[in-house]
Amino acid sequence: MKKPIDLTMIQTRVDNGGYHNIDQLLDDLTLMTDNAVSFFSPESEQYQHALILHRAVMKKYTYLKGVC
Secondary structure, rough: OOOOOOOHHHHHHHOOOOOOOHHHHHHHHHHHHHHHHHHHHOOOOOHHHHHHHHHHHHHHHHHHHHHH
């Protein structure tokens, strides 16, 4: 994994003002889910959860981009 990232790292960046816009946050969330899909086998719970999380993130992102 060339660029490891997890929710703790993302939360730290949020808390420290490390994201200047929602697109930067989306990039890290997408990186995290892409890493999980690349690392885990399709039969694993982690893989399936990564897909679910990615869909939820994209749905919320699309909503927020329409509102803002």
